[in-house]
Amino acid sequence: MKYxxxxxxxxxxxxxxxxxxxxxxxxxxxxxxxxxxxxxxxxEAGHTVGSAHRLITISRTGLFTPMPISLEAQIRAxxxxxxxxxxxxxxxxYQNPKQVIGSMFAVGRNxxxxxxxxxxAPAALRQFDATxxxxxxxxxxxxxxxxKVGEQIPIKAMIYPRKGGSYTWTFDLVGIYHARxxxxxxxxxxxxxxxxxxxxxxxxxxGLFVEKIGNPQxxxxxxxxxxxxxxxxxxxxxxxxxxxxxxxxxxxxxxxGLIMHAIxxxxxxxxxxxxxxxxxxxxxxxxxxxxxxxxxxxxxxTVLSLVLAESVLxxxxxxxxxxxxxxxxxxxxxxxxxAALPMMPVGGAIWLRGGTLMLLIGLLVGALPARRGMRLRxxxxxxxx
Amino acid sequence: xxxxxxxxxxxxxxxxGRQRIEVLHHIDMDVQEGDFVALMGPSGSGKTTLLNLIxxxxxxxEGSLTVAGERIERLTQGQLARWRAAHVGFVFQFYNLxxxxxxxxxxxxxxxxxxxASKERRRNASVALQxxxxxxxxxxxxxxxxxxxQQRVAIARAIVSDPTLLVCDEPTGDLDRQSAEDVLGLLxxxxxxxxxxxxxxxxxxxxxxxxxRTLHLDKGTLVGGEQVAA
Numbered sequence: 001m002k003y004x005x006x007x008x009x010x011x012x013x014x015x016x017x018x019x020x021x022x023x024x025x026x027x028x029x030x031x032x033x034x035x036x037x038x039x040x041x042x043x044e045a046g047h048t049v050g051s052a053h054r055l056i057t058i059s060r061t062g063l064f065t066p067m068p069i070s071l072e073a074q075i076r077a078x079x080x081x082x083x084x085x086x087x088x089x090x091x092x093x094y095q096n097p098k099q100v101i102g103s104m105f106a107v108g109r110n111x112x113x114x115x116x117x118x119x120x121a122p123a124a125l126r127q128f129d130a131t132x133x134x135x136x137x138x139x140x141x142x143x144x145x146x147x148k149v150g151e152q153i154p155i156k157a158m159i160y161p162r163k164g165g166s167y168t169w170t171f172d173l174v175g176i177y178h179a180r181x182x183x184x185x186x187x188x189x190x191x192x193x194x195x196x197x198x199x200x201x202x203x204x205x206x207g208l209f210v211e212k213i214g215n216p217q218x219x220x221x222x223x224x225x226x227x228x229x230x231x232x233x234x235x236x237x238x239x240x241x242x243x244x245x246x247x248x249x250x251x252x253x254x255x256x257g258l259i260m261h262a263i264x265x266x267x268x269x270x271x272x273x274x275x276x277x278x279x280x281x282x283x284x285x286x287x288x289x290x291x292x293x294x295x296x297x298x299x300x301x302t303v304l305s306l307v308l309a310e311s312v313l314x315x316x317x318x319x320x321x322x323x324x325x326x327x328x329x330x331x332x333x334x335x336x337x338x339a340a341l342p343m344m345p346v347g348g349a350i351w352l353r354g355g356t357l358m359l360l361i362g363l364l365v366g367a368l369p370a371r372r373g374m375r376l377r378x379x380x381x382x383x384x385x
Numbered sequence: 386x387x388x389x390x391x392x393x394x395x396x397x398x399x400x401x402g403r404q405r406i407e408v409l410h411h412i413d414m415d416v417q418e419g420d421f422v423a424l425m426g427p428s429g430s431g432k433t434t435l436l437n438l439i440x441x442x443x444x445x446x447e448g449s450l451t452v453a454g455e456r457i458e459r460l461t462q463g464q465l466a467r468w469r470a471a472h473v474g475f476v477f478q479f480y481n482l483x484x485x486x487x488x489x490x491x492x493x494x495x496x497x498x499x500x501x502a503s504k505e506r507r508r509n510a511s512v513a514l515q516x517x518x519x520x521x522x523x524x525x526x527x528x529x530x531x532x533x534x535q536q537r538v539a540i541a542r543a544i545v546s547d548p549t550l551l552v553c554d555e556p557t558g559d560l561d562r563q564s565a566e567d568v569l570g571l572l573x574x575x576x577x578x579x580x581x582x583x584x585x586x587x588x589x590x591x592x593x594x595x596x597x598r599t600l601h602l603d604k605g606t607l608v609g610g611e612q613v614a615a
Contacts (some may be wrong), residue, residue: 002497007487292481295442296495296542297470299463378442382477 025318033326041346047048053214056245057209060236066205080222086206091158104188106195124175135171138185276365283369304374311366319358395448406598421576423596432586436544440552474543478555480535482527486557489523513541533564553585
């Protein structure tokens, strides 16, 4: 700590250069914080959605190939399966095409018994059962559009018109469910029975089946038995665990993690070149001063540490400001847009990863200039050679 | 009792590619404790090289160099750094202060290598600045001081850790006559009143007059007799 003023003085030597470098570090870590916040949502999806007691069955040819609803009864008869429900993707927009409700499904009446983590009032469930056009939505989604129970919600379907050709479906909101995180409170659920009766096409077919199993250890055997039901048929299935399905589902659209890491890799590579250049210039300009320190008795190790500390301080300072700005930005966005924002708060895990990255970058960009400072010969440096 | 600085058959050779330049040839020299020695000679005579060797900034090619009983040519880089911190104060022609630090902080620099607490470091630096007559300029940065004042701050930095030996390389080379006189007077005072042993390289015969004795170097060899000040 007694050398801190020396390190600080070195950083203040060229205020504009240090300021600009600091700004680039702030921006890089702001971006890091925002991307990590988005990435965490997808990482979370694989962990929180998954239940060891659930299996998911989809068509072997892909999620968007529907399967006959008649399969549900056969699956229910498979030993180890305690309950099963089918549901299908609906998809639509509210009020204008930009307000897409991406997570909209027609579900069977026992849907909530397979997802006990989604909490809904029993009265709402009874109402859902009794109302042909009933719908239950997640709390975060309801909050986003200020929906209240009892309201009628017109939805413009993306795929399925009603019999008669209209794409507008009007639902009666009968309940709101709550979950562990806002990410899980984004669903708009309508009755599969209503969909089968009213849709112009796609009736009596579902996109996936969810099975509740009693013994997770026997999951692979149950999955194989379910898939065996449709072997050599026109609708072969693929059954997997809930978590595996969630990860597969996300990665079939795009490998979010890969894209995030590619962007961050490019950003940090550029940052390292920029900061490394700043540090190299800073040390080159101070060759004489470092020689004076060594003349006074500062050892090679101390000079090395001083330069490394300078580069680490620069990166940590910029990084902390950047991550702080990211945390604030996510907070403000969530406040503005609501819980529907697909971002997690910039929490401890992101700060830990960011902090580690700051230290690593600081040490890496400082390494060469620090080595140069450590190895300079006093008499040559004092003579300006 | 032996001399504070004992130099025996000291040589220094620089190699630049295939070229071999012998800068100092078998120098023998003693400096007693409390001496104020001026080293004079033409450019390239090896004055600064000799001073660098005595100050432990460079290593000799041959010969022995004993300062306060320590054979410093045998010390490793790390040991030499610690030895310099404990035993030598340096004054350079161009002051070599750190421009971002105040006079007080510059003077405190050598004390960072000691175990003194921050409060003691500040107090010692203040005393040193007072000794060189710059107590009122403690918060000023080098750029806010005249050349003579900067050199006095450099002298305060050199003496703050109470070193065994002061080595001064052309300490008045960048100063006007009046400032040079002030700095030389200060060195003389440190020598006479505080018993500091000083070895000073200079081109200036007037500056050398302030020393107790003057040695002449030419082409890497000590020449002629000593001139002892009256």
